[in-house]
Amino acid sequence: MAAPVDLSHHFSSVSRNRNASAVKEFYKYFAIPGIVNFAAGQPHPSYFPYDTLEANVALPQRFNVSNTSDAAPTPASARVTVPKESRTADLQRRIDLTTALQYGLAEGYPPLHSFIRQFTRDHLHPNVPYAGGPEIIMTCGSTDGFSKVIELFTNSWNPDRDWIQQREGMLCEEFTYMNAIQTARPRGINVVGVAMDGQGIRATGKGGLEDVLKNWDFRRGRQPHLLYTIAVGQNPTGGTLSVERKKEVYAICQKYDVIIVEDEPYWNLQFPSAYEMSTRYRGPSSEPSLYTQNYNAQGKSSGYAFLDSLVPSYLSMDTEGRVVRLDTFSKTIAPGSRLGWMTAQPGIIERVTRITEVSTQQPSGFVQSLVAKVLMGPPQDEHVSAKKDALGWQMDGWVRWLEGLRNSYEGRMQAMCTILEESKYFVKESTAASDDSAHEWEVVDRTQMFDFVWPMGGMFLWLEVYFDTHPLRSRYSSEVLSKAFWVHLTKVPQPCLVGPGKMFGATPHSAEQAHKYFRLAFAPMDASEVSDVTHRLTEGFRSFWQRKNLDGLDDGPGSDVEAAMRLGSTVNLFGMGC
Amino acid sequence: MAAPVDLSHHFSSVSRNRNASAVKEFYKYFAIPGIVNFAAGQPHPSYFPYDTLEANVALPQRFNVSNTSDAAPTPASARVTVPKESRTADLQRRIDLTTALQYGLAEGYPPLHSFIRQFTRDHLHPNVPYAGGPEIIMTCGSTDGFSKVIELFTNSWNPDRDWIQQREGMLCEEFTYMNAIQTARPRGINVVGVAMDGQGIRATGKGGLEDVLKNWDFRRGRQPHLLYTIAVGQNPTGGTLSVERKKEVYAICQKYDVIIVEDEPYWNLQFPSAYEMSTRYRGPSSEPSLYTQNYNAQGKSSGYAFLDSLVPSYLSMDTEGRVVRLDTFSKTIAPGSRLGWMTAQPGIIERVTRITEVSTQQPSGFVQSLVAKVLMGPPQDEHVSAKKDALGWQMDGWVRWLEGLRNSYEGRMQAMCTILEESKYFVKESTAASDDSAHEWEVVDRTQMFDFVWPMGGMFLWLEVYFDTHPLRSRYSSEVLSKAFWVHLTKVPQPCLVGPGKMFGATPHSAEQAHKYFRLAFAPMDASEVSDVTHRLTEGFRSFWQRKNLDGLDDGPGSDVEAAMRLGSTVNLFGMGC
Missing domain, CATH: 3.90.1150.10 (Aspartate Aminotransferase, domain 1)
Structure with missing residues (x-):
């Protein structure tokens, strides 16, 4: 596998100017045993008024995974506690208020970041075709993530001051989530609609992606270099793109050097039964069902039949590293969590990290620690003392929870x-x-x-x-x-x-x-x-x-x-x- | 009192382009009794896995307010619970997961927003000299707040593309918090240092504010129209500006039409004893102590002797509405809360709200509800059933907590x-x-x-x-x-x-x-x-x-x-x- 392509020519001048943090060069000083840190502008954790954070949380089995069962949702819940201080030395397993409520890393709270990174790389997208695979960064939800994407990839344009040749463009489905458009349009970005059908964005044909790019009228500004798209359960049309269509779209984006921003809040809500029920009422369809195959059968399995059955992300065909994917906990945990993550090639995530350092810094430690604790439970060496119902969902439970939600929405x-x-x-x-x-x-x-x-x-x-x-x-x-x-x-x-x-x-x-x-x-x-x-x-x-x-x-x-x-x-x- | 001045000529073209939300025109439809909302893209709260959020939280008296007491910190804590659903109809008192974990308002979670708005308007700044007083919006901490300020007030500038006459400038103390500079500088903003003394920024004299503005060399770009300043416990110098100096600075900013961005993370950490101890070692000072007066004696009292003793904010002399103040919970609760608020005239807060809708949307409901519950306790009609230690800090307790922190740091x-x-x-x-x-x-x-x-x-x-x-x-x-x-x-x-x-x-x-x-x-x-x-x-x-x-x-x-x-x-x- 080849390394992802350098796409830094897409970066805005502002984002290109951001300096890399030199913090890593200093880790060894922080690590000097017993060193007194007079340098940090950090309040002492004894001044945090919270002594614990706790929650009652659903078991992953709360919702059924099949409609054939008559069982009611399981109301049982487990007890989750984030203590003031954990004794675990492993920072990727240490979930406590001393770390979670202190200043932290822009990439995300280490335990949560490591869990989500593993979920993303090993289970959600086990077959990303560039060397080294993708990186992630936690976001304050996908609206925040998209705002950073727009900051990274676009220079704003003002008709009173700039030439039309400098105007940048963004492609999107002709009907789409308006908040994304409202993020981009005030920057003077040319928002260009692409024709759709029942699946979603059209690659070819009149008004389709290739048509728009090939026949671009340069008097309107630069040829669009960004595609904002929702490929699963499109908002508002509910369409879901087949993998064949995605390949066509990807090839066109490669040809015209377009970055694909794939916004997937509804990813786990894919409904195999819709095809069958639709054909029952309306007769046979000219297109096959999206959900009759194991998509990872030719490559590495996700480790879960449920995830293997989902139409793969653009990341799974992203040989060049031109896909930026947005995920969110808004639909899988709660919108008010304001928590999500972005996945892309390392060079892109590095720039988003720089943007994060001077804007949101990191998602709130309250939500990061409480979500991390639900997903991961206590560290291994504290398992013995923990009650069985407080062991966390673990990866199996998390995927089970997603499947339960899918069935409920279905x-x-x-x-x-x-x-x-x-x-x-x-x-x-x-x-x-x-x-x-x-x-x-x-x-x-x-x-x-x-x-x-x-x-x-x-x-x-x-x-x-x-x-x-x-x-x-x-x-x-x-x-x-x-x-x-x-x-x-x-x-x-x-x-x-x-x-x-x-x-x-x-x-x-x-x-x-x-x-x-x-x-x-x-x-x-x-x-x-x-x-x-x-x-x-x-x-x-x-x-x-x-x-x-x-x-x-x-x-x-x-x-x-x-x-x-x-x-x-x-x-x-x-x-x-x- | 006159209304604040229209300062919209300071807004960036991008921020000026943002559309006002029409959502308020629709509240009456949402309010139709029993209306079925097919329109909202909101998951049902039964799908949020959290059944409660809870915490053990310090009592406001945990830290002493005077060094004369030998009493150790009070380790006692109170129990705080955010239930799945509260029965209270008053949205400004309703703190539950059904509302806190749903999509919410960019201004902030209504209970927390109302508490902080009251704290800001009635207690922190009881004497803001423009009609109607200031508005607030919750932020994801002051780095987020400042990032939005920069987005609102500056057009980015690229030397490869733009004329030098278009370059904007920002004034700041010659030594300052570098993250703020790093937010501004990559946008091509001219960062201009102003000379300092032991108090902080100098208004007059060589290299002082007036000198810099009066002798501005326009070949460097536009005269700076923003001042970023930390007036209390300045970072890094520890200086605190007298009210007299602030008045001088404000008058100069008025004269040259400069917006003042007042970043005050250390506001409650003002140390009356420093003057006394310094003079004990070093003999009498040429300047009087900052802390021998009741600053609100001539106006409306804050209601608290502690707050009345603090050097007032620039907001207290802001006749025109050109002050944007940043507050944060980072030093009063915890940095990892990523929670704070911005205070300014309504016209400015309205634009920041538009920016917030397409970026962070709102701070996480996890932290907003847990902080709101600590500050406010249960609604009045649930007081009877609540245990005494779960009544929340209330305004008195919050101010007491701030004073306890002050004494600890002092x-x-x-x-x-x-x-x-x-x-x-x-x-x-x-x-x-x-x-x-x-x-x-x-x-x-x-x-x-x-x-x-x-x-x-x-x-x-x-x-x-x-x-x-x-x-x-x-x-x-x-x-x-x-x-x-x-x-x-x-x-x-x-x-x-x-x-x-x-x-x-x-x-x-x-x-x-x-x-x-x-x-x-x-x-x-x-x-x-x-x-x-x-x-x-x-x-x-x-x-x-x-x-x-x-x-x-x-x-x-x-x-x-x-x-x-x-x-x-x-x-x-x-x-x-x-």
Whole structure:
């Protein structure tokens, strides 16, 4: 295997200027036995008011891994304690407040960093095809990670001051997570949408990646050198890219020297059953299921059947080291943890480390130590004294937890999609009764109200609404009907809030097409309520298709609904975090 | 009182481009009773593996507030629990995992934000002279806060691409916290040192603030429009600015339209006794003590004698709203908390909120909820059921805790300074004995080895070493002696690591002067060891002054000691965080 390619020509001038830390040259001084450190600006740990941090934490088996089991979630929890001081000398196993609440390393808290590094290199991506494999750095969640990626790879551009030839560009799916766009766009970066299909980004064809790059109009600025993409459970479309498509995308990025930023918050939420259920309703598909193979069968196994079954990351085909992957604990532990990690070739992680030193420094030691303790348990030499339920999840438990979450979300997806699948049509049954009550003519008028692709991963379903079939379409444009529909749903007996497609339109062009799309999340409600609220939503559809007018649904310009539709330009309303 | 001045002309083009969030327009939809939220990309809280977060936490009285008491620190601790779900409807009092571990507001977790906002507005700065008073936003510590300040107020500059007239400048003390410089400098910002005296930054006189601004050479770029300053317990010099000096500095910043960024990690560590003890040893000072008055006597009291006694912030004279203040929990709770807050006029905090939404989003909910619970305890309606020791510190306890820390650090400062004060001189006693043993001439050779200013605040002492008095000075430059001295200290029987002055030289000019300075921290060692290790350090001084040569102390260029001296260009070695 060859070493990763030097891609430092992509670095911004600011990031190139950052000095490497000389701290490592000094470790040997710190290590002089008994040396008195007058130099450190560190408070003594006796001044930290916390004597312990503790938690009750789920067992990894809390959620089932299969729907066939009727067993309820396991409410049992284990006890986790981060003590003031651990006696363990091994810094990669030492989890205590004396270290976790002190100034630390930008790469991350050593125990957590070592666990996640092993998870990433050995289990998540066992087959990265460059010498030495990737490095990681902990982040304060993927929004923080992406912000650092943008800082690393882009120079900001100001039309009042800079030449158009200096303007940089970023490619992304035409519908995408708007917070990422909002990170990039104010820097003057040209945000360029790429056409999508049910899987996600299109490599070829009109508006696809190759088309955009090949026919780049340099009068708009530099050819884009970054691709921001969500390849699993895409936000908002729910699409998941096949490995074949990823290879095509990677080859094009190689050809045009594009860095791939792969944002994967929904990675472990891949749903084998979506294909099967979709074909059950809709007949055979022209494409095979993504989930019928062991993806690591030709290479090194991840060590877990679950991980081997997941569509591999772009990292697994990254011969050159041009993939930067963002992972987060937001969906696997909690969004409020503000904790995640970035994976890339060492030369890239080194620069991100420099950026981290002068911004976030490190994720909070509170969350790093509490997560590390749950994942790792006490160090080996303290195992004897620890209770059995406090041994930590270990790698097996962590992967088991991820699989349990996958199954839980998969159940939600099935419940919502089944009901939507069966309610796509507005069926008007009018009975023309004759004098003779024995003779009735049933007139059935079947109109399709919406369609969707069964999501192979993630938390979302992307609904395409057929406003053209609405009886009022002759009087109103489909844009007007779309706005009215959104308000209608907030006023029905069971009010519903759905995500307007315009919120996810990365470019003015995609935003124009967006009015017919709505994003539905099957994550936020109680699991037991998914079916019921989805039924209610479909009732909202039916009552909208029955409307004879739009009275009370158009508050006019400047109204809330107008504002809702302008959401393409705002952040953080629905689905904060990625 | 007038409203703060519009200072948006200071904003960078990137920050000006950030869109305001429209989320508030939608609160009323979220508030529709029983509305089903299909729109949010939020995992259900039942998937968070944490069922509780808990901690043992010090009582606010753990440390004495006066040295006259012989009482040992109180080891007692209270029990703090963040439950999965609180029944309280008041979001500013509701502290639970369902809210804390979910996506949240960029301003901060509502309970913590409201507590800190009240602390800041009513107690820390009760007399901010603009209408409406300041706003706050929680940060991931002050390094994060400063990084956002730099992002907000500066356009980066690249000599290969931009005109020199576009280059922006930042003023700072000539010796300062290097991480701040390292944040700014790679952006191409002109970092401009201002002369200092024992208090800190000089307003007038040669090299002072007015001199630098008035005689600005525009061939270097734009006149600096930012001042980065540490006014209490300055890092590294330990200086604390009088309110009179602050008024002078503020007036100059007004005149030249400069934003003041006041970084105050050591705010509560102000030491009234330093003045008294210094004059006891050195005789009366030409300047009065900073700590003989109630600073809020003419205005609104902070409500606490301790806070009223502290030299007021620049915010207290900020009629125009040009002060941005950074506070951190790093020294009052723990550096690893990565938690702090920024205080400024609302127009500035609003822009920082936009930056936060696309970078850190919010500090981790783990630390925000655990700190909030310690500070606030359970909500009022749950007080009855709570044990007495779990009622939280409340505002009184928090201020009491700060005062206890102040007293602890003040004791350390006294111990170290007393020993250094009494060991400044190298005393060589040679006895010339005559035949007549009754007659001895005692020849006393008294050479001053170093001097310092007693620190009126903070964690540091700034030692000026008089290498010119060293016997080897005739053979070696004082730069060479300085390097040799640093290595010497790592090789004496009790090895010591001290902070080389060059690490804090903000500009090449100050770095040149820096070799004679060393920073000593009285924070990192055990409290009981301060005296002993300081004695050992003075032994190191004496043995260096006795050296007949520098054998074994000069490893030549490229060595560790060379690298140590180059530390002015590195970050994060000693005294990470601020």
